[in-house]
Amino acid sequence: MALKFNYYIPTKIVFGKGSLDKLAKLKLPGKKALIVTGGTSTTKLGYVDRVVNLLKEKEIESVVYNKILPNPNNVQVDEGADIIKSEGCDFIIGIGGGSSIDSAKAMSMVAANEGKCWDFISGAARMKNKPMPVVAITTTAGTGTEADQYFVITNEELNQKIGWGGEKFFPTLSIVDPDLMMTVPPKYTAYQGFDALYHSIEGYIARVANPMSDMYALKAIELIGKYLPTAVKNGADEEARAAVAMANTLSGMVEATSSTTSEHAMEHSLSAFHPELTHGAGLIMISCAYHKHFAPHIADRYVDMARALGYRDTTDPMDFVKALEQLIVDCDVADLKMSDFGIQKSDIEELADNALATGGLMFKVDRVQLTKEDVMKIYEESYK
Amino acid sequence: MALKFNYYIPTKIVFGKGSLDKLAKLKLPGKKALIVTGGTSTTKLGYVDRVVNLLKEKEIESVVYNKILPNPNNVQVDEGADIIKSEGCDFIIGIGGGSSIDSAKAMSMVAANEGKCWDFISGAARMKNKPMPVVAITTTAGTGTEADQYFVITNEELNQKIGWGGEKFFPTLSIVDPDLMMTVPPKYTAYQGFDALYHSIEGYIARVANPMSDMYALKAIELIGKYLPTAVKNGADEEARAAVAMANTLSGMVEATSSTTSEHAMEHSLSAFHPELTHGAGLIMISCAYHKHFAPHIADRYVDMARALGYRDTTDPMDFVKALEQLIVDCDVADLKMSDFGIQKSDIEELADNALATGGLMFKVDRVQLTKEDVMKIYEESYK
Numbered sequence: 001m002a003l004k005f006n007y008y009i010p011t012k013i014v015f016g017k018g019s020l021d022k023l024a025k026l027k028l029p030g031k032k033a034l035i036v037t038g039g040t041s042t043t044k045l046g047y048v049d050r051v052v053n054l055l056k057e058k059e060i061e062s063v064v065y066n067k068i069l070p071n072p073n074n075v076q077v078d079e080g081a082d083i084i085k086s087e088g089c090d091f092i093i094g095i096g097g098g099s100s101i102d103s104a105k106a107m108s109m110v111a112a113n114e115g116k117c118w119d120f121i122s123g124a125a126r127m128k129n130k131p132m133p134v135v136a137i138t139t140t141a142g143t144g145t146e147a148d149q150y151f152v153i154t155n156e157e158l159n160q161k162i163g164w165g166g167e168k169f170f171p172t173l174s175i176v177d178p179d180l181m182m183t184v185p186p187k188y189t190a191y192q193g194f195d196a197l198y199h200s201i202e203g204y205i206a207r208v209a210n211p212m213s214d215m216y217a218l219k220a221i222e223l224i225g226k227y228l229p230t231a232v233k234n235g236a237d238e239e240a241r242a243a244v245a246m247a248n249t250l251s252g253m254v255e256a257t258s259s260t261t262s263e264h265a266m267e268h269s270l271s272a273f274h275p276e277l278t279h280g281a282g283l284i285m286i287s288c289a290y291h292k293h294f295a296p297h298i299a300d301r302y303v304d305m306a307r308a309l310g311y312r313d314t315t316d317p318m319d320f321v322k323a324l325e326q327l328i329v330d331c332d333v334a335d336l337k338m339s340d341f342g343i344q345k346s347d348i349e350e351l352a353d354n355a356l357a358t359g360g361l362m363f364k365v366d367r368v369q370l371t372k373e374d375v376m377k378i379y380e381e382s383y384k
Numbered sequence: 385m386a387l388k389f390n391y392y393i394p395t396k397i398v399f400g401k402g403s404l405d406k407l408a409k410l411k412l413p414g415k416k417a418l419i420v421t422g423g424t425s426t427t428k429l430g431y432v433d434r435v436v437n438l439l440k441e442k443e444i445e446s447v448v449y450n451k452i453l454p455n456p457n458n459v460q461v462d463e464g465a466d467i468i469k470s471e472g473c474d475f476i477i478g479i480g481g482g483s484s485i486d487s488a489k490a491m492s493m494v495a496a497n498e499g500k501c502w503d504f505i506s507g508a509a510r511m512k513n514k515p516m517p518v519v520a521i522t523t524t525a526g527t528g529t530e531a532d533q534y535f536v537i538t539n540e541e542l543n544q545k546i547g548w549g550g551e552k553f554f555p556t557l558s559i560v561d562p563d564l565m566m567t568v569p570p571k572y573t574a575y576q577g578f579d580a581l582y583h584s585i586e587g588y589i590a591r592v593a594n595p596m597s598d599m600y601a602l603k604a605i606e607l608i609g610k611y612l613p614t615a616v617k618n619g620a621d622e623e624a625r626a627a628v629a630m631a632n633t634l635s636g637m638v639e640a641t642s643s644t645t646s647e648h649a650m651e652h653s654l655s656a657f658h659p660e661l662t663h664g665a666g667l668i669m670i671s672c673a674y675h676k677h678f679a680p681h682i683a684d685r686y687v688d689m690a691r692a693l694g695y696r697d698t699t700d701p702m703d704f705v706k707a708l709e710q711l712i713v714d715c716d717v718a719d720l721k722m723s724d725f726g727i728q729k730s731d732i733e734e735l736a737d738n739a740l741a742t743g744g745l746m747f748k749v750d751r752v753q754l755t756k757e758d759v760m761k762i763y764e765e766s767y768k
Binding site: 002003004005006007008009010011012013014015016017019178211212215216219239242243245246 | 386387388389390391392393394395396397398399400401403562595596599600603623626627629630
């Protein structure tokens with residue numbers, strides 16, 4: 001591959017056990033924060049209170065908005081943006097998984113401009129002012145959004161789940177503290193870890209992959225292959241939690257320097273119609289059929305990834321699919337079924353149309369172009 | 385190693401063949417630039433004119449300051465800063481090797497504040513305002529300063545060569561175009577490539593090394609081991625030039641996330657007393673004795689680096705020293721002698737005192753502390 005790349009990841013990332021407490025010593029980008037989170041674990045576990053108190057130490061005021069849903073949608077984004085304006089907040093802290101941080105990013109756009117969230121995403125409105133500063137505090141190892149410039153928002157009325165963003169949407173500061181991830185249940189540890197894995201896999205096979213994104217991707221794939229099963233089976237294992245958290249941050253850097261592919265578009269279509277379906281679970285369900293389709297066409301890249309997953313000396317790209325299938329078994333998520341989420345075989349054509357319509361850009365970065373028939377075939381092979 | 389790191393590299397890096405021409409399309413941080421460079425190759429080769437013309441296309445004015453010396457010193461920095469003030473420039477473009485870009489960084493501090501360059505470095509003056517934006521355009525693959533927050537300035541009156549910097553000194557934008565490096569003579573290609581190599585080696589053995597800096601360091605070491613001899617022997621080899629350029633940028637990222645060690649302090653002492661001695665050459669002369677001293681104490685790290693240099697399955701840390709000695713031979717720089725640069729054996733104690741006095745911080749990040757006797761012993765073993 002030609003040695004060409006653009007690198008731009010301006011986020012300050014403070015990574016490691018205990019790093020949340022460093023918030024008290026770090027320079028923050030404002031004097032009054034809206035803290036954006038889901039209503040449940042981050043509150044129960046006391047993380048939100050810890051953040052509020054750490055801010056108090058710095059004489060920074062805060063208001064908490066805790067209505068974010070697993071698939072964050074434009075309604076909450078607009079609601080949060082209204083609070084930012086009425087309360088006079090000057091920065092946003094997203095604490096939780098990707099849904100909270102992505103919502104914070106979306107609010108940073110809406111709060112700084114005139115218009116509703118979906119007006120910007122649909123193109124009806126343009127962003128005149130730069131978004132407000134965002135601080136990301138991750139409590140899961142999943143989306144990598146703490147190290148990238150993107151966010152994914154669902155519009156449930158339109159059944160659309162769309163990735164959006166740009167250079168101005170990198171968080172100003174991201175705190176990645178594996179201590180905050182110790183209590184994530186096994187199932188979600190797996191879903192989130194696989195989401196990170198697919199970001200790196202897709203970033204590695206995308207047309208826009210480059211030597212910098214490749215370095216992040218192979219390291220992340222190696223770490224997840226080595227540590228995710230342990231993190232799933234023994235959540236108290238600090239080394240495994242930290243390694244998966246680092247793999248996730250690296251996967252965000254892969255997104256920042258390369259791109260996700262049509263695999264993500266195909267999943268977004270599933271969870272757009274079934275918001276109760278966790279993104280990572282949707283990806284797991286379609287990934288084996290998806291990569292079986294691509295592996296023969298991009299053999300060298302799949303061989304590299306198979307090696308990163310432990311097939312040290314292989315030259316067979318299909319060994320990657322074997323390793324992926326085994327990892328899915330080792331992480332106890334091999335029993336996922338579309339039918340369990342109410343997806344009908346008869347929905348497949350509509351799912352394909354939606355993926356192609358809303359995920360167009362992700363199909364464009366594929367090295368091999370998928371037809372609607374290919375997309376339907378991958379859904380069909382994945383259907384259980 | 386504990387998975388902990390702070391990551392902050394906000395520079396936009398545009399890397400690859402032909403990237404200089406992208407300057408016309410990129411957002412630049414001001415309307416009038418001081419272009420800082422040495423008087424010779426960047427002008428002869430027409431690079432300065434190209435930059436001036438690319439700026440004109442963007443209706444950006446520029447003034448050229450071309451008096452930078454190989455070991456940049458505080459006198460030129462102050463002179464350039466005066467021009468910035470009198471001409472009303474609002475950003476600085478450093479084009480050339482590390483000396484031009486480091487001078488641009490130093491000027492960005494002096495021009496935005498009251499005081500002379502050495503007042504800030506000596507601590508007599510404090511920086512009240514943030515430095516002016518700097519754009520770095522590298523024409524050598526040596527210092528990695530395009531991707532780090534440091535600069536090295538010499539005070540010839542005081543015989544001090546000191547590294548300085550901080551978060552605010554990352555370039556805003558760095559253009560790394562291997563096309564600009566094709567004509568670097570073999571000897572300097574080697575000196576600069578080894579400088580990059582030592583940044584990664586030192587960053588890998590430093591106490592402050594972390595999983596992120598390790599990833600950059602091992603990749604850079606591998607690329608230099610594989611491609612530097614070709615870049616030296618056949619400067620027209622585009623693949624080798626690009627690979628060494630990437631290794632150099634990665635080495636800058638190592639500096640940004642880890643640190644150089646006492647090896648650099650020991651070289652700075654040599655070239656502080658002998659400004660005609662190229663930094664990379666000074667490092668090559670002391671490196672084998674230096675790493676012979678450390679390898680037994682940090683065996684696992686030296687084994688990793690030996691593997692990156694081609695001893696794929698070794699478990700012997702001294703294989704790293706063998707690989708380094710061989711690389712020095714393969715790059716035709718094994719004949720470097722301190723005596724050829726007028727260094728006397730009798731100078732060694734003074735050199736050691738100066739290294740320890742001015743490079744204190746670099747000694748502190750060593751995993752094994754060097755005594756003055758150790759430092760003198762390394763100089764003595766290196767003396768030819």
